Amino acid sequence: MNDILHPHTNTTAGKTSGITHASASLSAESRQALRILGNLALKLADGEFPDAGWLDSQIVSVTESVGNYAHTDPHGPYLTVAEAFGRMRIGRSKFYDLLHKRQLKTATIGARRMVPSAEVDRYMASRIAAGDQL
Incomplete structure (x- = not known):
């Protein structure tokens, strides 16, 4: 599953109930980074240790897509x-x-x-x- 799940607050009762998909509120870069972390977690859970080349290529793909924007202005655009x-x-x-x-x-x-x-x-x-x- 590619979506991040979080609790949904019922405003009438004030209690947490159900689960809502929050992927629409995440940037594409954030979703990509979470997918990489998820794939890494699955490999580790299965007893596999991913080779450094695979991990490096995944990290490079995320950092290239984000570019320098995150480092230029903490307030955003x-x-x-x-x-x-x-x-x-x-x-x-x-x-x-x-x-x-x-x-x-x-x-x-x-x-x-x-x-x-x-x-x-x-x-x-x-x-x-x-x-x-x-």
């Missing part, structure tokens, strides 16, 4: 407004001033405004390149 102005080391008012001047691009998801981390990097690099005071 999007920041909250507070994270963005904190990262820029400016105040909230200055941040919104930049938005109104269309110097930063954001996305609104429902009532929440998100800032692409690449957009913060772009703006900061442009200020440095222009020789402006930050």
Whole structure:
């Protein structure tokens, strides 16, 4: 079975009951890593010790699919407004001033405004390149 299972909480009774499939909430890379761990666990349970070449190839396939993304930004590709102005080391008012001047691009998801981390990097690099005071 390729799905991860977890308990489902019944909101009316407040008790744990049943099992729900959670694979949709996991990234493809996470599912791939879990499959590799599962295959490794099965081999070990059957008394097999997988050769180092097999294990290395499995680990390389996961790390190549993840790439460097996980190591570049701990907040992921999007920041909250507070994270963005904190990262820029400016105040909230200055941040919104930049938005109104269309110097930063954001996305609104429902009532929440998100800032692409690449957009913060772009703006900061442009200020440095222009020789402006930050």
